Amino acid sequence: MTFKKNFKTLAAVGALLAGTMAFGSTQAADSLTVVSWGGAYTKSQVEAYHKPFSKKTGIEIKSENYNGGLAEIKAQVEAKNVTWDIVDLELSDVVRGCDEGLLEKIDLTKLPAGADGKAAKDDFLPGTLHDCAVATIVWSTVYAYDKTKFKGAKPTTIADFFDLKKFPGKRGLRKNPKVNLEFALMADGVAPGDVYKQLATKAGQDRAFKVLDKIKGSTVWWEAGAQPPQLLADGEVLMTTAYNGRIFNAAAAEGKPFEIVWDGQVWDLDLWGIPKGAKNKKAAMDFLLFSTATEQLAAQASWISYGPARSSSIPKIGSYATKPELKMGPHMPTAPANFKKALQNSPSFWADYQDELNQKFNSWLAK
């Protein structure tokens, strides 16, 4: 997926640099380009949002994939040729994109009330509504392992992930300082509430990198969300960090013997944002309102184990779409048993420190 995206970026950048509109496609108003992260996650959106929306309105939806970040949106907005209508964004990108004027403002008063009649602003979980975006899911970065590879003790805490003596073997990590540094500090005994305070100081950063140093020599780096289940399945790594939904789907849909360790999970939001100057802004807004309704959010949760952003959707969560006996509730990041030691990814921290920490991380990697 990475390469496909890279070509797309290149094309977008090319279009911008050449000052030509040649690469952009002109679209009819009855189609909508929805951009998301691909794989099992996009499938859950297609089933829960796209299909019913197309059925209701007759608007055809084109689904595209990307790997996060604001590069494509920035290129399109600067070239004044915005071909993406609505994009599934991480919270930190929403904060930055909104500040930099890359995203349309959203009129939150238009959001429909919950199925139980609660007004939208009370129905959505705290922090899930933003001036430029509306959250759909709560997802989480966790670590997972293949239980058939362990004979005796199995890893249970975040510290076990960084313990090569107790569990010798390769580790998979996302090639990005985000979440890895948080994991490292929590593994070193820092309480979730103090992680970002520590990371804002040089001593805390050094401490986190020192923990990462312990497994650096045994690490396989991944970039796309679809990679970690593959790395586990191939036996390339003993354990890997991953998005919880991807691991769940590999286990539920493909019967893989994967186990998630929830201790020290770092959770985040995915939100719908509309790039500034989107060609089908009105249809995109309709899609946003439709897909963030109670029913749709609950329906998505039967395709992938990401928690819905509305409280009224939670009681409606059923079982896995193709396996009625598999209840989805206990697999959500927000299920009480999973949520004991959890940290919310801080978008404001990363907005401030990502340039500095990326530089340090890349420098650390290259050594």
Next chain:
Amino acid sequence: MSDAATMERLETADGTPLKVALTRALRRKRIRAVLLVMPLFAFLFITFLYPIGLMLFRSVDDPLVSENMPKTVAALRDWKAAELPGEEAFAALAADLEDARKSGNMGRLATRLNYETGGLRSTITRTARRAGKLEAPYKPQILEISEDWGKLETWATIKRLGDRFTAVQYVAALDRKYDAQANIVQLPEDQRIYVTLFMRTMWMSIVVTVSCLLLGFPIAYMLASLPLKHSNLLMILVLLPFWTSLLVRTTSWIVLLQTQGVLNDIMVFLHLIDDKGRVQLIFNATGTVIAMTQILLPFMVLPLYSVMKTISPSYMRAAQSLGAHRFLAYGRVYLPQTLPGIGAGCLLVFILAIGYYITPALVGGQDGQMISNMIAFHMQKSLNWGLAAALGGILLAGVIVLYWVYNKIVGVERLKLG
């Protein structure tokens, strides 16, 4: 002399002197040629020269601070960075940030300054949100908002970026920065990366080029000396991978080389290594060099082959019949004639290698990354296009220097690409 004189007197059927008619015909031909080339030139200009120029321009053009903080920049003009600027600069800052917030440029301004110093982003946004409510004296209140305003370096950064055209990005691209007194200093050890990566890119490209030459030379020699019937078949073996998608070939190498992959399995099966001692052959520099060598090999074989094909076998026979040993004849007669091919192949492979992006991105892991991956990172992830442009500019300058050196040593007119 006499020819010219004859031509002077000759005339065409309609009475124009032959010389004039000829020049006219030639000129028409030249115009037609230029017109035929025009579409290509326009295409190259729009898709190649113009974007590259624009990109390079971005590496020195940095208008955000000068456009959005004009009052502060003016107030800092005579500031010497010996102590904090006075009330006047703080008042200007409050006015500028209030304007930036109103015009919607605050976010971009904050992002730009954050590239220089981590944490400035929230300092700017926080200050800008309160700036409208502040009243004189500004200095104590702004110092209250964030301790960053009490640092000389913050003000020095604003002053420096106040010049629209700067070399800041090139300084950053060489792991250096300006300190408050505007001296260029090296970054702390744990933030240096680009110089190392430039060196590694050079080094890996040299290794790839040499491996391609060592592997490609015998193949090209064999292709050139075998009878056509066999050599055509072999040629297809060279070209078939050349026509196969780069991605397919790169991912095939992953399948072959990964620790649970084919090669490791065979070695374990043959008891060359035990199951615990599987070798890491991919997702590191080794894997990148292997995959890139295979992918770039045709670019070495084809120019070599085309040169070797033109070398008459009778030279070797002549040398041997005059008493030279086979190896001597090969080294003194054959080899020098292949030099244009070697030069062309090496130049081609090396230049392609130093800009290689997808293969190291896929199989490079942590120590097989090249500078192009960093450029892509700044284009796509950090959105620091100015820095990406500066890194690209340095890479481009490197290629041009290399080409110049090649021209001095081998001579571009001897370049033979096929």
